[in-house]
Amino acid sequence: MNHYSTGADPYDAGAALGRALRADGLSPGQAHLPALSAEKRDFGEKSARICAAEYPSLLAEIRGLADGLKMPFSDLAAFLFGIYNFPPFQGCTCFAAQGEGGEVIFGRNSDFLTMFEPYDASFHYTISGKHAFVGNSTAPVQIEDGVNEFGLAAGLTFLWPVVKKPGLNAGMLVRYLLEHCKTVREAIGALREFTISSSQTITLADRHGGMAVVECNAERFEIIIPRPGERFVAATNDFHSAGMREYRCPCADDLQSGLRYRVARAALQSRTRYNLSFAKDLLSGKFGFLCQYDRSLGADTVWSVVCLLRQGRIFRCEGNPSRDEWREDFRLNFAPLP
Incomplete structure (x- = not known):
């Protein structure tokens, strides 16, 4: 997994990243990008x-x-x-939980095509006038999961788009929230103001105990909070709110989204106390299928993240957590708890 630090002026940050990607031989090109059809060009221009x-x-x-x-x-x-x-497939699992001693835990598995692993990256952003954050992604600029200096964490799972229109996609929405919001409440309010293009869930958690899953697409916006008696939320690649069920895609569930959702919820329901070890074990598949893909078929869990939001600690496994090592990330300076 590649690591990049970007900061200061937005244009300069983008240009510096572009030069670094080109120097590393990771410039987007016809070898690994889908064909840019007239439909995609029109969509990109309008967006x-x-x-x-x-x-x-x-x-x-x-x-x-x-x-x-x-x-x-x-x-x-x-x-x-x-x-x-115009996605190649859908994957990923997210959860947030109220842990021991009031700790708030955020976790995510990123499931993607193994052919794109050389392009996976973890970014440390410090754009002037915006919140600093650490985030991870399979493509530049957009962010798939991350946490900012004020202890707001966000992570996406995406769905086949039954409806779509030009606007901001899932990774751009997550990026905005990390740069501009401090709490789950602020993040939900910000999301409502955007022209959303894609179909996704966005799992949110903050160091004050706020947590929610936003299910949204180009036409509708729903919020899921912990059920009575529960102290967690979870999401995979499906909609579960009543208002979004009509937007479920009838396509094949190749990466076992339904099974992953049931495993995550069952594991979270089975415990009354959550800690770092539990979060790592859950994402590593020790409670059931979550990352145990047949890599020979071309897809796998390519990284995993656990954030302890009150302590201001980030742990990442740069590979499949069932077999690869977790390491702590010290790049982000968290603001003191109020």
Whole structure:
């Protein structure tokens, strides 16, 4: 997994990242990007215009990234804005739980195609005027899971888009929340203001004990909070709120989203006390199927993350947690608890 630090001005941060990716031989190209059809180019162009109005600093960063990569902006926009709207498959598991001593635990497995593993990256962002954060992703600019300096964690799982329209996709939404919000309540309020393009769940947790799963797409927005008597939320690649069930895709569940959801909930229900060891064990598949993919079929859990939000600690496994090592990440300076 590659590590990059970016900061200061959005355009300059994007340009520096683009140069670093190109130097590392990781510039997007025809060898690993899907064909940029006329539909994708039109989608990217329209989405970029929306991004300019709703998240201008991100668009500036994308322009810098394109220049650093020496890649046409239109090609990069078609790729980045289309990632969750023209997806290769759906994967990932998220949970948040109120742990021992009031600790708030956030965890996520990232499941993706093994052919893209060389492009997996962990970023330390310190853009001027925005919250610093550490986040992980399979593509630049957009973020799939992360935690910011104020102890807000966010992670996505995505779904096949039954409906879609130009706008901001799942990874861009997670990125915005980490850069601008401190609490789950703030994050939910911010999400409501965006033109959302893709279909996803976003699991949220903060150091004050707030937690929720937002299920949303281009047409609807629903919030799931812990059920009575429970101190956790969980999400995989399906909608579970009554309001979103009509947007479930009838496609094949190749990565066992239903099974992963049942395993995660059953493990969380079986405990009254949650700690770091439990979180690692859950993501490592010790309570049932969560990451035990047949790698020879081309997909696997490619990284895992556990964050202890009150302590301000981040742990990441850069590989499949059933066989690879967990390490602590010390890059982010957390703000003191109020």
